[in-house]
Amino acid sequence: MSESLSPLFPALLPNRHGMLAVDDLHTIYWEECGNPDGIPVLFLHGGPGAGLSPQHRRFFDPQRYRVILFDQRGAGKSTPLGEWRNNTTQLLIDDIEQLRAQFGIEQWLVFGGSWGSTLALAYGEAHPEACLGFVLRGIFLCTQAEIDWFIEGVRWFYPELYDEFAALIPEGERGDLLAAYVKRILSGDPEVYWPAARAWSRFEGRRVYLMPQPEDSPNDALDLGVGRLESHYMANLGFLEEDQLIRQLQRIAHLPAVIVQGRYDAICPPLSAYRLHQAWPGSQLEMIPDAGHGALERGIASALVNATQRFQPGRGFV
Numbered sequence: 653m654s655e656s657l658s659p660l661f662p663a664l665l666p667n668r669h670g671m672l673a674v675d676d677l678h679t680i681y682w683e684e685c686g687n688p689d690g691i692p693v694l695f696l697h698g699g700p701g702a703g704l705s706p707q708h709r710r711f712f713d714p715q716r717y718r719v720i721l722f723d724q725r726g727a728g729k730s731t732p733l734g735e736w737r738n739n740t741t742q743l744l745i746d747d748i749e750q751l752r753a754q755f756g757i758e759q760w761l762v763f764g765g766s767w768g769s770t771l772a773l774a775y776g777e778a779h780p781e782a783c784l785g786f787v788l789r790g791i792f793l794c795t796q797a798e799i800d801w802f803i804e805g806v807r808w809f810y811p812e813l814y815d816e817f818a819a820l821i822p823e824g825e826r827g828d829l830l831a832a833y834v835k836r837i838l839s840g841d842p843e844v845y846w847p848a849a850r851a852w853s854r855f856e857g858r859r860v861y862l863m864p865q866p867e868d869s870p871n872d873a874l875d876l877g878v879g880r881l882e883s884h885y886m887a888n889l890g891f892l893e894e895d896q897l898i899r900q901l902q903r904i905a906h907l908p909a910v911i912v913q914g915r916y917d918a919i920c921p922p923l924s925a926y927r928l929h930q931a932w933p934g935s936q937l938e939m940i941p942d943a944g945h946g947a948l949e950r951g952i953a954s955a956l957v958n959a960t961q962r963f964q965p966g967r968g969f970v
Contacts, residue, residue: 659954660710672754674725674747677738681729682722682751686714691784691965692757694748695721696764696771698790698947701881702874703728707948711763711956720755722747724771727877734849734876736838736884741891745775752782761963763956765789765947766920767882770890773897773928776904785908785968787959789952790917790945791925793897794890798924802856802886803830809918810859817855820847834883849879856882859918862944901931908968909935910959912952914943936969 669683683704693712697704703723712719723730725739725747752760761784764772769788776783792798807814818826825832836848853875857868885891893899909932913925922939929937938959940951947953962969 658710659950659957660707660948661713661957662710663706664709664714666709671729671731672722672747672750674743674750675738677732677735678725679731680722680725680747682720684755685709685719685721686712686717688718690714690716690718691963692718692720692755692760693960694752694760694762695719696762696768696775697721697724697727698764698766698768699727699878699881700724700744700767700771700885701727701734701877701879702767703730703877711953712960717960718757720751720757720760722751726881728873733873734880736880739881739884740888741771741774741885744771745778748775749779749782758782759784759965761785761787761960761965763787763960765956766792766945767885769920770794770897773901773904774890774892776907777897777900780904780907783904783907784965785963786904787910787912787956787963788928789912789947789956790920791911791913791928792920793895793924793928794885794892795895795924796889798920799830799886799889801921802919806859806918813855813858817851820851830883830886833879834887837879837883845880846876850875852879852883856919860944861946861949862914862916862942898927898931901928905932905934908963910955910962910969911935911937912955912959913937913939914945914949914952915939915941916943917945919945934968 666683671679673679726735762772770792821832839845938955943949943951
């Protein structure tokens, strides 16, 4: 996206950053940006395992917002990279609460896309008193149907990507590609897990945008984080009960929410965003007609920035 055409705010450096040991195994990276006296907002990245990008700071007016971002367990600059042990949704929620206490924040706006929308909803339902509202993109409710779509259903739109993904697995194991990939990606042998992790990351990454994009340079940290943690979480249904996020929505239904969804999202199809909107009285659904899954696609980025600009504590999205 050309910088001159970008709807995002200008590039921004953190005011401060650091590492927080959340248990004996995991240490997470965090950063704080913007106005220390501004509206607190928590940014939750996707994946799980995708980690932060400098672009993520740019959805928020740095004069209005105090932005807290972090790499979730096993992702980005957090250590150990790609570690799936001691890595569950409930533990990520505990990490968020540790960060909230560290920063002395009573309540914050919660902003998350893709897996970040899953974690945002799970966090909000666990701690509604800590939330001012939600900006959510590319909704993933972590149901079995969505996981089945991610692995198998997408072949209706990207048959060549599916065939490439399946080709790594012997024919006798292709009846359950998720299990076959989990066995390989979580192997302790680099000669086994690296090809599987890279194949998983390519399988997802090549269908993020509606329009084809130039191939990114190889990124081992992204491939390992995404491959290991996405497969780990999907194999465990996100450590959630089936449709839990919809069934427990009444815990946050009194809070304001904007839901931004690409009409042609081939990773998190629009039905999930529609279901969430239908179950959430007062939520606003913005279906972007010329976008897929990518947060930086122009229509999606514009809608996300517009949502953060319209948010007023105590008044919602005005």
